[in-house]
Amino acid sequence: MNDKVMLRHGDGGKHTSLLIKDIFYKHFYNDMLVNSLDASVFDGNHWRLAFTTDSFVVKPLVFPGGDIGKLAICGTINDLVTAGAKPLYLSCGFIIEEGFNMELLEKIAASMGETCRKTGVKIITGDTKVVEKGAVDGVFINTSGIGGLQANYQPKPIQEGDQIIITGGIAEHGTTIAVERYGIKVEGNIKSDCRPLNHILEKLQTYMGSIKLMKDPTRGGLATALNEILEVSGRGIQLLEKAIPIAGEVKSINELLGLDPLYHACEGRMIMVVDKEKADEVLGEIRGCEGCEDAAIIGSFLSTDIPSKVVMETVIGGRRIVGPLEGDMLPRIC
Amino acid sequence: MNHNNPVKDIGKRRYIIKIYGIVQGVGYRPQIYNQAKFFNIKGWVTNQGSAVVLDIEGERAYIRGFLIETINNPPSLATVEKIHLLPKEYKGYLDFQIKSSTIDEKGLKFIGADVATCPQCLEEIFNTHNPRYHYPFTNCTVCGPRYSILRKLPYDRNHTTMDAFQMCSSCKEEYNDPTNRRFHAQPNCCLNCGPSLHLLTNEGMEVLCIDSIDKTIELLQAGKIVAIKGLGGYHLTCDAENQEAIKALRKRKNRPHKPFALMVKNMEVARELCRINEVEEKVLLSNKRPIVLLKKKGSKGLPDEIAPNMERLGAMLPYTPLHYLLFQRGITALVMTSGNQSSAPIQYKNHEAIENLGGIADYFLIHNRDIHIPVEDSVVKVVNDQEIVVRRARGYTPFSFPINITQEVLALGAEEKSTFCAAQNQYGYMSQYLGDLKDFDTYGIYEKAIKNLVNLLGLKPKIIAHDLNTSYISSQYAEKMVGEKVAVQHHHAHMVSCMVEYNLFSPMIGVVFDGTGLGTDGKIWGGEFFVGTRESFSRVGHLRYVTIQGGNQAIKEPWRVAISYMYAIDYQEKKVLREVDEKSIHAVTQALDQNLNCFQSSSMGRLFDCVASILNLPQRITYDAQAAIELENILDPSVKAYYAYHIGEENGVYQIDYKGILMGVLKDIEKEVPASAISAKFHNTIGNVTLELISRIKESSHINNVVLSGGVFENTYLLSYVVKGLEKRGYDVYYHRQIPTNDSGISVGQLGVAAAIEGMG
């Protein structure tokens, strides 16, 4: 096999099918994928379905804790999870730059395959394009996903006192990417939190009636996700800074670089809004999941007669408004 | 005419007169009533909306005399803005009456500010034979609460929080007697019918005592911290001579350095502590009673913890009867700082205050006259014998000024040091200083104060002006409003705020030195030279851009700014920053290499931070502009030298090069020149380069008028240096006196720009 992806690998002919067989089928292997032609057929009548899509363009392609492949699978799985759906099938489209390292491509595919196996999700259809050098940066991946809704979950109106749970430490992915992309040398080992979250959903089956909303704080981080929830709920949110889990290294790197961890993407965390009565039990269940040991209740919803803002009780005792991410993190203090 | 006495009737006239301005709640109607009696005028007077309306008739000559008296000598608290005079047909009124108020939705509206206790009321409070002896809520038509208790216009008791109290028969008598100085004093009250004090523990339990004021004095003298409810909100108070109490207050309030204000017993005490000139004395004693920033007297005085590293002390005189009573026995000076936690707004509601300040204060001296809208103490200073308002609040707001727009406008201000403005009927109304909107409670008060003013004025704004920076919380508030939006560039707003103050319309050279504001090119501005009008500006010069690392954090950490500047001028010896560890320097340098979390800045405030950091002044500030303030404070005014500077040009825009200036500073440090001299030379350099650049701009633009604005001009030395230099060179120079040069003036500038763009439509 050539060590570089060539334009002809995308021409739809012999080379394309070699690429697909040697790399993608090898790592994504399942009957439905290899037996399908232009489309896969599956039986969906037991389920109400959820459907989502996402494209992944991360740089660097490989980073501590994951790579673009793992990210592409986790991202779509987690989007299905936020809808309360059990992820079933994925599609996967690659756009590859001419000259891309074949070994790296295989590594990415392998990591996708492994993530799929671990989560019991199947890639059942896919597509590959190779474009001229410079037309994309390395490789872009699109994944779409179909999931079956858990019968007893649906988003519910949020009430005063409803609790907000985050399933683990924040800002790990965003900080890792920033440090890696810019080649900043830092002490300690930080790695992306990139991970699939469908197992949490399975563990919380009996609590679906108490979970009011789920959201993964990806782009724009915890702060932006909470502001989006606020828009939907029309209620202010009270956050407790000291309750927000954050790894020591992540915190100190952000301090050093003057970055605000509330705005960094997470790729393996979920925000859950849970009925006050059940919040502690739900938290207990989540903490039992792998990688979620640091899950915490970080805040709650306020009454509608206070201005509807995300407000953080800071460690030093102030109440700071936390807005959504606005473009770059531009300084705004005068 | 067919009257019995034709000769007399021919000389009779009738007029309807409307007097606009601050004319209500100031004793205008009783004065008019008395004048009418004197000049034998018949008819009536009433409050209508916020105007005073008269229907008068009488002898021509008498009417003339009456009008001259009424208009030229209004009561001391009144400000007459406008008068309408309408001749009417003679009617034959039999007497002169004060009629009850009517509401006028359309008229001009002026809202009175809160006023310090007047000398006559004071005399009553200390007169053992007076029924109001020691009564802490004594007031009259010329003193007492106004804006802080007012729910709606016209200013009548039932529109204030005093409506909770029923006047007793003797108060009612005063209120109804046109010859009494409490005639129609809306908050009039006495021991028998008015509000009362309660002393509570920080758990809200009543402290048993005979006299709550005496007990409070005792507690203060024992070193306790007492939260005291005043006119516009709560103060946290302790004995200013008690170092331990002050330390405790700093610690509990989480305010390590920011100066505390003092309330001193009287002028004598003030003079013992500070050097006070005539103008300062006048301002201290004025019925607005602001905090005045006064030069400390050298050696003796109060503990340093009150205002560490400061040349000036912020001091005020008592302004409510309660304050006077606190100074009866032994205490001469009290620390009186806003009752809040770190950056939160002043507490003004009893329950919330106890809840929120319980961890700071040991005791609470509360009362049951509700504050409707909180107002902080105002802060002023005197420069070149002129009063300069730094923070416009109690006594100074709401502030009204003429503005050239008939449409109704709301201007939402900046984000820190926020204020807002409204315009109606060609008048602008500026709110009190509200503080940092990123603080949730401050934001709550901002929303409330806007709704309050909108309600008082009956405003339906068509135009909403806001900062260009959409991440400001004020801009986000604008987004949710209905109306035409006008986004105003931050420094243009600064410049225009000064033009509004002086009613200027012609093209100006605007020099705006500031901390941070978003520019039209998406970069952070703040060392700007504009040529422009209220409508528009062109940026003819600025401090050369520097790449600063660290986002918002850079503003709190001057060392980041210093490293960024040293990186830009390629100065390797970072060890001048003695107190910054190598790891941090290394990380920031790497981030600069990679342009990670960096922004481009032409901010003058940051250049001051940089020099302060190089001189090892605070590397992490705990209050706004601390580094720059301390840099000014160490300055040795006897040093007249300055550093070499260079003004470059790029695409026809002047660029002040900072490299030469900073190299001068750094070389002086290597030579171990004292920091006080370096600071002076740096200030002189900025002064000189500013003068030089202005003269170049004048050459090409032929404009001789210069407007100075922006937070950096709070720096008294720099302001005086530039003003004197410009005046010597024959410029007409305008700088802020009434409208703050800092971001609390931004709303006024936004209003000015919106009015100019939208015109008189």
Ligand SMILES: [Fe+3]
């Ligand atoms: Fe500013």
Ligand SMILES: [Mg+2]
């Ligand atoms: Mg997604």
Ligand SMILES: [Zn+2]
């Ligand atoms: Zn009085």
Ligand SMILES: [Zn+2]
């Ligand atoms: Zn009474």
